[in-house]
Every structure is written in C-alpha cells, then in structure tokens.
Amino acid sequence: MKPQLTILAISLALAGCGGSGGSDTSASAAPTYTVSGTVTAQNVDLQSKVCADINQNYMCDSGEPSSTANANGEFSITSTKKSILSVPLLAQVDTGIAANSTSGSASSYAYIAAPGLQKNTGNEINGISSLLAGYVADGLTIAEANNKLKAQLAKSGITISGDIQDDLSASELASLEQNVVSTIKAFKHSNRAFMLAQLSAKFDKSAADYVGGVLDNDQVTAFANFLEGELKAATALNDTGVLRYFSDIDDTQDVVEPQSSFPGQDAEYGFDKTELNANTGNGFQFAKLDSNGQVLSDDATQWACVLDQRSGLIWETKTDDENSLQYKDRQFALELPGVVTPYDQDVDLATCKTKGDAICTTQDYVEHINAINLCGKSDWRLPTFHEFYNVLDFGETEKNAGGKAYGLTYKYFPHQSVGGEYTEIGSVWNQSIIYNQYSNTAVDGGFYYNEIGTLGEDRGYISALEIYSGDVDSSDNSDSYQFPARLVSLQGK
Template sequence: MKPQLTILAISLALAGCGGSGGSDTSASAAPTYTVSGTITAQNIDLQSQVCADINQNYMCDSGEPSSTANANGEFSITSTKKSILSVPLLAQVDTGIAANSTSGSASSYAYIAAPGLQKNAGNEINGISSLLAGYVADGLTVTEANSKLKAQLAKSGISISGDIQDDLSASELASLEQNIVSTIKAFKHSNRAFMLAQLSAKFDKSAADYVNGVLTNEEVVAFANFLEGELKAATALNDTGVIRYFSDIDDTQDVAEPQSSFPGQDAEYGFDKTELNTNTGNGFQFAKLDANGQVLADDAAEWSCVLDQRSGLIWESKTDDENSIQHKDRLLALELPGVVTPYDQDVDLATCKTKGDQVCTTQDYVEHINSINLCGKSDWRLPTFHEFYNLLDFGETETNSDGKAYGLTYKYFPHQTAGIDYTSYIGSVWNQSIIYNQYSNTAVDGGFYYNEIGTLGGDRGYISSLEIYSGDVDSSDNYDSYQFPARLVSLQGK
C-alpha cells in the first residue's frame, strides 16, 4: 500500500508551483456525459422533472443534474459527472397532497426510480423499475434484484423471460406498475430509500393483490401505512455507548456520576442514561445468534452472528482463526457489481494470494458468505456508511494488544480488525460509502473517493476520505490503493 497525499497537501503543493496562474483552462475542460430515456409510468404527468440522484437520498435536490421530460416522457441529462450513469434516475411525481398538510406529508412530491445501469440511452422509469431500484437501494446488484422480482412475480403466475429492466412495460405488469406508483405517492416518511426497499421486498405479502387488478385508494394507503410501521420498528438508532462523565476534579479518569459543574454531558441523555441507572445495556440491544439464526443465551460462549434488535440488522461475527475465510483481518479489494470493478494491484495484495483461495474481493466474499447461508441468511452484503456508524460503541473500554479501545461492543464482537501501521488504516472495514462530492485535479483517472470509518482508540468514528482505485485505473502507472477486511450485514426477517 502506498502513502497518499491528503487534499490539503496536494493544494499546498500546487500553490508552491504557482497555482493556476499558468494553466490552460481550455485544454483541461472536463468531459461531459449524457444519460437519456423515457418515463413510462401510467397515470402521471409525463412532463416531469428527472434527475440523477448523485447523493442517493431518493429525491431530486438542488444542484443535481436534471432535465424536464417532454410530452412523451422523453428526457436527456448531461453533466460533467460520470456518476450520472451509475446512480439512480428519479422522476418527480406530484402526489396531489400539499406539503406540510395535516396528512403528515413532508413533501408534495414523490419519486419513482430506475437503478443506474451504466446506459447512456434507453433508460426507462416506471413503477416496475422502481421495484428494481428498491432492491438495489437495499444493497443488491441489478442481477440479484431481477432474480428477486422474478421469484415474486412467479408466485402470481407471471413469467418474464430475460431481464425485467428490458421489459418494464409488459402488459402483464400493468396493474402492478400502477399500484406501485400509487403506493409510492402515498408514502409519508422522508426515508425514501428504506420505504422503497421495503415496498420491493414485501408488495407480494400485502393482503391486497398488487399484481391482478388496480387497487383502491384505501388498499394502497393501508399497505403504505404498514410499511411506515416497519420503518419505525426497524430503523431506530442506537445511542453512543458513553455512560461515564468527565470530571474537573479528576481529569485523569472519567467518573460514573453526573457532574454539576459540567452539565449536559452525553451520558445524561438517551438510552445510555437508562443503561447507567439499570445496568441493562440499553445503549445497544444485541442478541447472539447460532449458525441457524436462532437466538442464544446472552452468556453463550460461541455464536455465529449478532442481531441488533434496535435497527433490525444482523451482523456477521468474525473469527481469530487465520485459516478461516472469516478471519477478522482478511484483506479484500473493493468490488461493487455495476459500480466498482476491482483494481488488479489491490487484488494482488489481498489475503487470498497467500492463502491460495479465490475469495479476493468484497463481492467474492459476499458470494461466499451467501453460499454457506450463514445464520440461515442468503442476502448478506456490505453495510452502508450509516448502518456501520450506528454500530459504533464510543463507550467501549476493552482494548486490543496495542492498548487501543475497540470501536464495537466487545462482549458481542470480540474479534475486531486490528489494522496495520498506516495512518489511513485505523481498524476499518469496507462499507458502501463511495462519494461523488469531492474533486482533485491530481486524482487518478478511474479512481474515486471513499469515506473510511475509524474503529480503534481515539480514531473511533473518525472519517477519512481516501482515493480508491477501480479496474479502470492503468495499473502500469500506479501502485495499489487500499485493501480492508469486511463485516457483512443482513436484514432481519428477509
């Protein structure tokens, strides 16, 4: 792994060379990229705004590349951001409900979506593409989303040959398409990614038949409300884990009692306050699971996974056995199907090369863990940035052999990555946090920026922006970028 300059260091170096005073701006003009397609949803205004959802919050924000479709629903978006080809495409739909009304709607607009397919032309946005986008928002690849949706349709006797994204307007999907759009318009909660993912996963479990016939407004609203309840139950945040207080009397050691001279400290609030008073561990609510996904006694000596009962997520347990593919320090190159291809030199430095196996990238690892049905699950994936950050325990006092406090609750996660002696590797594991809002004119062509989360000692929760290389980087002119371990996640009940 090579040391990499920070953005500040790069800026200082450029300043020392005279900055931009002698640059030829015409020669360095950024290239442009275009993505086009058609809105084909029923019963909506086809002349809607369409955007490339750069920050992937499933709404069209000011500044995101966008255009307005014509009367036939045709749109074309041009931008200097190449990411418009790989991020979701959204069409803004008027819900017919005024913003801030007594209905509780946070916006008068809803958004139907299509997953980023790396296609310059021929993209299609409607209710069926929104189901695919919902699965992708939950961490699946487009190929996996196709398989999931086909299995759901098969329950209703519908068989689609080929990829569903190539046949989104099939006549047998017309009722489903209209019902999905109606449900999206009925959502009240602003967590659109979660709501869309839940709709994709559970529309076939509704009491109403989403496939055969158009639903009444009452049926649509009832199911939308059910999904709102799922969100409330499954996405609550953990607390920080901080249960001790700073004291001005003895600043060498935190104390257990609130300090009147320093009011308003973290430990006085939220679930952590309850934990201090009752000693029940309410800052986090974890449960140990066996290899079949069954809950074990809290004092079990062996377990395979950990259920976060507050967020509804199931986390993979690691091992201290260097011969195990699940070893806590097994290094992997980053691979996100359809988004990031692995960089050859990162693959060459992965643990697989010394162990003689084929699990070299994060996608290899995902496929392996799914193939063994760890804890009875087959939907394992890399966590999102926020999912992993919610797991951090800033109050953990157990330390590793270097005296650095662990970032995850040691009782449930005893085997945590130790990291290596690089400033930028502070006990980190891979997540999905590719970012598109950072730019440097010294960035390597084919590279991208990534938010690394520190998990050890004073670096717990510290975020570093790293340049990661993809398979598009010329390996003859560049060294490796980074390799990290992975701790996968699954969703309870899926």
C-alpha cells in the same frame, strides 16, 4: 504512501469548489437552460406540477424550478441553473389523502420521478422511470440501473431491447407502471429517496405479482408497509455508548457521576443516560444468536451472530483462528457487483493467496457466508456506511493487545479487526463509495471511499481513501487497499 484525504482536507476541497475562479459574467445576462418532456403515468392528473429536484430530496420545494404540465402531460422548465439537466425530474401527484398528523401521511402529494439524463427534450416521467430514478438515488449510474431493471423484468419473461428509458410506455410494462405509481402514493414516510430505492430493488420480491396485472389496494398497501419496515430497520439509531463524565477533579480518568460544573455531557442524554453511581446504560440492545439464528442467554460463551435489537440488523461475529475464513483480520479486495470490480493487485495481496483458497474478494466472502447459511440467513452483505457507524461504541474501555480501545462493544464482539497493511485503525469494508471527491492525482478507474476508524483515538474518524477498481491499469500502479469484512443481514429476511 497511499492517497488519503482527511475530513479537513475534504472540507477544504469542497469549499474550493465555490471559489471565484470562473469567468466574469457580470457584464452579460446569466445563460438559461431548458428541460422538457411528458408525464405519461396512468391514472394520475397529467396537468401536474413538475419540478427539477435541485436538492434531491424527492419532493418539489419552494424555489425549485418548476412548471405545470398541460392536458397532454407536456411540460417545459427553464432556469439559469444548469443542474436542471442532471437532477431528478419530479411530477407531483395527488394521493387522495389529506395531509394531517393523525392519518400518518406526511403529505397529500406523492412524487413520481425520472432520473436526470442530461437531455433538453424528450424526458418522460412515469412509474417505470421512477424505478430507474430509485436505482440512481441508491448510487447506480443510469446504465447500471438499466441492467438491474432488465434483470428483474427477465424473471417475468419480459425483454426490453435497448435502454429502458427509451421505452418507458411499452405495453408489457403497463401493469408494472400502474402498480409502482400506486405504491408510491401509498408511502407514508417522508424519506422518499430511500423508499423509492427500496421499491426499485424489491418490487420483484413482493408476494403480489407487480408485473402480471394491476394490484388491488390491499396488495399495494401491504408491500408499501413492508418497505416502511425496511426503512425503520435501516434508520433506527443506537446511542454513542458514552457512560462516563469528564471531571476537573481528576482529568486523567472520567467518572460515573454527572458533573454540575460541566453540564450537558454526552452521558446525560439518550439511551446511554445512566443511573446515579451506576456505570450502566442502554445505548445498545444486542442479543447473541446461535448458528441457527436463535437467541441465546446474554451470558452465553459461544455465539455465531449478534442481533442489534434496535435496528433489526444481524452482525457476523469473527474468530481469532487465522485458518478460519471468518478470521478477524483476513484481508479482501473490494468487489461490489455492478458497482466495483476487484483490482488485480489487491486480489494478489488478499489472504486467499497465502491460504490457498478462492475467497479473495468481498463478494467471494459474501457468497461463501450466504452458502453456509450463517445463523440461518442467506442475505448477508457488506454494511452501508451508516449501518456500521451505528454500532460504534465510543464508551468501550476494553483494549486490544496493542493498547487501543475497541470500537465495538467487546462483550458481543470480542474479536475485532486491526485493519489493513497501510491503515491499522480497525478498518473493515463498507459500501461507502463516494463520487463527490476529486483530486488531480486520482488514477483513472479509481474512486474514493469513506474509511471508518474503529480503534482507540481513531474510533469514528473518517478518511477518504482512493480505492482501485478493475479498470485501473495494473502495469502502471501498485495495489490500493485490502481490508477485512464484517457482514450484516436483516432480521426476518
């Protein structure tokens, strides 16, 4: 039996974390903790407010431990909260733009950051530390963040020996440091964690050279606007797809008319809202694409990809041909470069072993689909948890051969996965690795993963599964899980 935790179990486990099992300290004062360092960013007021970002929303909120740096940028924060050592440290800098609703600016302040390093002293906050913090905000460890940033710098001929957080003010990083701070100041959206993560991942893909010299305002603004567009694509939401109403007249079949005796039902609101006596809604805006990425007519009978016009994401279509690499139930072991290495026994049970090919892991599959430029795209990847959940259609009535309603809109996604050997609820891989789950039976080298059910009554159901990585001792453990994959790409990239 594979280890699995339901939402209820997760909730109970998290609730247990706040119990009274700790030692009684009522007889003595609570211990205090101190974190100190220096703001070293160029072209900012060094006498800035610095805070420990306890809730990790990448802004200094009222009540969060803070202090004001001196004229040399030196700061020291003391608190009874030990978490100040491990959460991001933020320096609040003035953008020079007054906050108001017409300017599009959410605040007159921007926040440069440093990742929490468990260091009492010697912390440094500037543009380069903000790049590391952006990677950490996106789920990477500090070691992984170092490797990512070093690889980006190497493209520009810059080599940093040792850990970058120990050399944040290196002279060869001076232009990059200024440009990063200027870009952070130019952000308009309040989703700072996402914006910072995108800046970290993509500064080296900007049309302007972020490393070779200090950029002008137009160049910085252009790239900041591009990242704002990335946020819009990543967060634009569809509706649920629910078009019908529960009725007490016949509770075995929902009806198309709103029910005055049961007001406030899902179908009465949002994009799904239907016209009276019409079973139509606009919860999703899909378009079929040919193999070159061109839009086809809505009644096309053959298509290669599906564009979600609301989010800007392009989804791979699958096939029911078992000999195709894009077969809907082809099984893969999970591999996320820099995050998850594949587990040997999961690889051994992947479909590649019976088909005699080398496409065994999700990364193998990503590389294959990118190599063939499916729909003219070469940036295919596994979807994030929210991206995949955003295309679930809870109103779909078409059923598979097993009698279970599909979880994606059948008209556009006719070939949908059953799942894996151990969980046949339509699961496909996403990037939802979670680290806030603990079990005393967890295997060293394993981690928890949010599985999304997509079939029948399991549509939208989330379970925490323990997945094994390449760090697990295969001599003492069996396989964990293998699932199919449905990849996603971003329109216009």
